[in-house]
Amino acid sequence: MKELLSKKILGLKPSGIRKFFDVANEVSGVISLGVGEPDFETPYHIREAGIQALQAGKTFYTSNSGLQDLRNEISIYEYKKMGNRYNPNTEIMVTVGGSEAIDVALRTIINPGDEIIYIEPSFVSYLPCILMADGVPVPVELKPENKFRLTKEQLETVITEKSKALVISYPNNPTGAIMEEEDLEELLELIEKNNLLVISDEIYSELTYEKKHISIACLPGMKERTIVINGFSKNFAMTGWRLGYALGNAEIISQMVKVHQYAIMCAPTISQYAAIDALQNGEKEVCDMRESYNQRRRYLYHELHRLQLPCFQPEGAFYMFPDIREFGMTSEAFAVDLLNEEKVAVVPGNAFGDCGEGFVRISYAYSISDLKEALGRIENYIVHKRALML
Amino acid sequence: MQKEKILSLLRLIEQNSGLSESDLAIMLETNEQGIHNAISTLEKSGVICGYHTLIHWDKVTDNDVTALVELRVTPQGGDGYEKLAEKIKGYPQVKTLYLMSGAYDFLVMVTGQNMKEIALFVSSKLASISEVQSTTTHFILTKYKELGFDLDAKKADERMVVTP
Numbered sequence: 414m415k416e417l418l419s420k421k422i423l424g425l426k427p428s429g430i431r432k433f434f435d436v437a438n439e440v441s442g443v444i445s446l447g448v449g450e451p452d453f454e455t456p457y458h459i460r461e462a463g464i465q466a467l468q469a470g471k472t473f474y475t476s477n478s479g480l481q482d483l484r485n486e487i488s489i490y491e492y493k494k495m496g497n498r499y500n501p502n503t504e505i506m507v508t509v510g511g512s513e514a515i516d517v518a519l520r521t522i523i524n525p526g527d528e529i530i531y532i533e534p535s536f537v538s539y540l541p542c543i544l545m546a547d548g549v550p551v552p553v554e555l556k557p558e559n560k561f562r563l564t565k566e567q568l569e570t571v572i573t574e575k576s577k578a579l580v581i582s583y584p585n586n587p588t589g590a591i592m593e594e595e596d597l598e599e600l601l602e603l604i605e606k607n608n609l610l611v612i613s614d615e616i617y618s619e620l621t622y623e624k625k626h627i628s629i630a631c632l633p634g635m636k637e638r639t640i641v642i643n644g645f646s647k648n649f650a651m652t653g654w655r656l657g658y659a660l661g662n663a664e665i666i667s668q669m670v671k672v673h674q675y676a677i678m679c680a681p682t683i684s685q686y687a688a689i690d691a692l693q694n695g696e697k698e699v700c701d702m703r704e705s706y707n708q709r710r711r712y713l714y715h716e717l718h719r720l721q722l723p724c725f726q727p728e729g730a731f732y733m734f735p736d737i738r739e740f741g742m743t744s745e746a747f748a749v750d751l752l753n754e755e756k757v758a759v760v761p762g763n764a765f766g767d768c769g770e771g772f773v774r775i776s777y778a779y780s781i782s783d784l785k786e787a788l789g790r791i792e793n794y795i796v797h798k799r800a801l802m803l
Numbered sequence: 804m805q806k807e808k809i810l811s812l813l814r815l816i817e818q819n820s821g822l823s824e825s826d827l828a829i830m831l832e833t834n835e836q837g838i839h840n841a842i843s844t845l846e847k848s849g850v851i852c853g854y855h856t857l858i859h860w861d862k863v864t865d866n867d868v869t870a871l872v873e874l875r876v877t878p879q880g881g882d883g884y885e886k887l888a889e890k891i892k893g894y895p896q897v898k899t900l901y902l903m904s905g906a907y908d909f910l911v912m913v914t915g916q917n918m919k920e921i922a923l924f925v926s927s928k929l930a931s932i933s934e935v936q937s938t939t940t941h942f943i944l945t946k947y948k949e950l951g952f953d954l955d956a957k958k959a960d961e962r963m964v965v966t967p
């Protein structure tokens with residue numbers, strides 16, 4: 414059968430997460446810290462808005478770029494939160510999750526052979542989406558000593574004549590890193606000089622803990638050359654609703670809508686109505702969830718520190734990315750061993766790019782009592798391993 | 804401790820009074836002594852009134868009946884409600900007592916071993932108070948949610964074990 418299939422697709426590596434999921438799913442009694450989504454259910458009033466839309470018979474397609482009311486609300490929200498004004502008629506499109514927006518953005522900008530610079534470790538989709546769009550992926554390996562931020566020097570070394578775009582994702586999955594205004598400013602000159610587009614995946618934009626999220630699109634001259642990707646999954650605990658959006662200049666967005674219209678038609682209508690309510694009335698819950706994540710972040714960081722697992726102190730999203738190299742195992746071997754020995758699931762760092770090797774991702778989208786139980790088991794495991802190594 | 808942090812502390816222990824002072828200190832980015840002092844101040848000033856464990860008694864015993872009793876009263880004098888409340892809340896059967904706006908004055912939550920015991924308590928102790936004009940007793944049939952907690956069996960985590 415293989416000869417009938419696309420060589421390009423056959424050549425894609427299966428997701429490391431998928432592989433580990435299959436392993437973890439076989440073990441019973443697992444406490445998982447492996448989930449990349451909020452533990453909170455969608456706030457009740459947002460769910461009710463979805464139900465009302467359904468009852469009112471809002472069961473038809475919407476316009477390709479999404480409900481006008483939703484685009485208006487997104488425009489207001491983005492202005493309020495980030496400071497840029499996007500025209501709801503021409504500069505905003507609603508997508509099926511942030512994931513679709515990533516895919517569509519890349520397909521819209523890539524000509525075969527274009528080099529797309531992206532950061533690693535990062536969300537699992539960038540690399541395969543670049544490959545599927547016939548781009549040439551150019552990873553930049555981020556370092557814990559730079560707080561997993563992208564530096565000007567790192568960017569400079571990978572830029573060539575073929576560089577088309579830079580993909581960044583802050584707050585970052587899996588490291589929890591953020592980039593501050595001055596870090597972003599450092600990059601501007603290179604971006605402009607080399608006429609790069611930027612895809613800025615800001616899906617965790619509400620989840621920063623000490624400093625407010627800054628969008629690169631809000632820096633001087635950057636709105637025109639940046640495609641911002643955001644959505645409702647993480648910020649409003651709406652993963653299952655599959656709703657995101659892209660923002661950018663009208664010329665780019667109109668081409669992106671073309672891809673979206675032929676592939677998807679429109680994002681789920683009921684989800685779009687629920688999202689209007691999220692933007693209008695969801696602020697309080699977003700604050701409450703942020704406070705709760707922050708408490709867990711402090712707790713988990715304190716515990717990892719106590720266990721003497723080297724770990725960068727995250728400033729956003731809901732992940733930590735401790736270094737497990739002292740145990741002399743690959744990330745995958747460590748994760749599988751921890752799963753078998755203590756029934757705790759964490760995600761091997763190499764699932765987020767080769768340079769994630771030697772790290773694991775721990776999610777703190779869990780209650781304190783779950784975290785406590787899991788950390789007790791991790792402590793057993795680590796103490797045992799260290800004793801064996803003496 | 805600043806007010807914002809005190810409110811966070813109260814919200815946390817309202818949800819889970821079992822959190823240790825050291826856990827609270829980590830979660831709220833302060834020290835144990837600070838938490839200890841804040842809690843003892845809050846206790847002394849009556850902000851923290853007690854530590855309650857929410858128990859779903861229906862699951863362990865059949866001898867637990869709760870009723871909500873509405874009382875209409877004619878208070879005497881300026882502090883008539885306070886004096887009446889003082890009298891009513893003294894009964895150990897009374898678990899909760901509120902002064903209400905609307906069609907009646909006091910809402911009294913009463914528990915007992917069975918309906919008869921509660922009925923007897925209402926007629927002999929509450930209805931017999933001279934200021935009480937009338938009583939209406941509603942027995943609780945099923946408890947679904949109490950003090951913000953869903954009383955159904957703990958929901959399983961619906962999420963998949965590992966996701967990106």
